[in-house]
Amino acid sequence: MNDHLKAFRNYLKEQGLKNTSQREEILAFLGRSSRHLSPEEIFRELRRRDPRLGRATVFRTLRLLGDCGLATRVTFPDGKQKFETRLGGHHHDHMLCVHCGRAIEFVSPAVEEAQKRLARRYGFKVLWHRHEIFGRCRRCETAGPSPRRS
Numbered sequence: 001m002n003d004h005l006k007a008f009r010n011y012l013k014e015q016g017l018k019n020t021s022q023r024e025e026i027l028a029f030l031g032r033s034s035r036h037l038s039p040e041e042i043f044r045e046l047r048r049r050d051p052r053l054g055r056a057t058v059f060r061t062l063r064l065l066g067d068c069g070l071a072t073r074v075t076f077p078d079g080k081q082k083f084e085t086r087l088g089g090h091h092h093d094h095m096l097c098v099h100c101g102r103a104i105e106f107v108s109p110a111v112e113e114a115q116k117r118l119a120r121r122y123g124f125k126v127l128w129h130r131h132e133i134f135g136r137c138r139r140c141e142t143a144g145p146s147p148r149r150s
Contacts, residue, residue, distance in 0.1 A: 004031065005069055013070035022046075022053055026061045026071065036074055036082035036103055069128075076101055077134055091130035099140035 008027055012019045030037065031048055036138050043058040052095040060082055065071035093111065095104040111131065119126045 008065070008068060008070060012064070015064075017064070020057075022050065022057055023061045023064070025050070026058060027065060030065070030071055030083060030085045033085070036076075036084050038080055040081045040129060042083070074103065074130070076103070093133070095133045095135065095137075097137040097140055098134050099136050099143075102137050102138065102139075106144065 005024060008024070009019050012023070012071065021116070022086050024068060025046060027040075029042060030039075039055075039058050040063055042062070043053070046058070047053050062071060062073075066073060068096065070086055072086055073081050073083055074094055074096075075081050077096050092105045092107050095106060115126065115129065115131075118124075137142075
């Protein structure tokens with residue numbers, strides 16, 4: 001049994017929740033994906049394999065995976081929330097193109113250090129964070145004017 005599955009099972013037990021094969025399959029599916037997935041995309045794909053899977057199960061499981069640190073939510077420029085696994089164990093932030101929706105992942109020790117300094121200065125204990133920068137990617141910036149936001 002891998003460490004992530006074991007951690008998820010332990011978390012569910014600590015919360016007094018039961019583990020199910022559907023919850024484990026959602027974790028496994030998210031872990032196999034190399035892209036950000038909406039709850040609806042996860043539901044549609046897994047529903048093909050298990051017609052008994054409910055939409056609410058997917059949403060609740062994603063919340064649980066976030067609560068125990070195995071998944072994280074990214075809010076895209078169109079307001080849609082998508083999820084990605086944190087199974088690789090590395091923290092990264094996102095630059096999100098408001099034109100094409102592309103998500104660029106980046107790691108910046110300077111940004112992380114600045115956040116730590118700010119937290120210390122204000123006596124703030126950071127539990128977690130998401131850093132999302134909205135703008136235009138290189139391709140869209142050279143393509144012309146951006147669409148107006150309403």
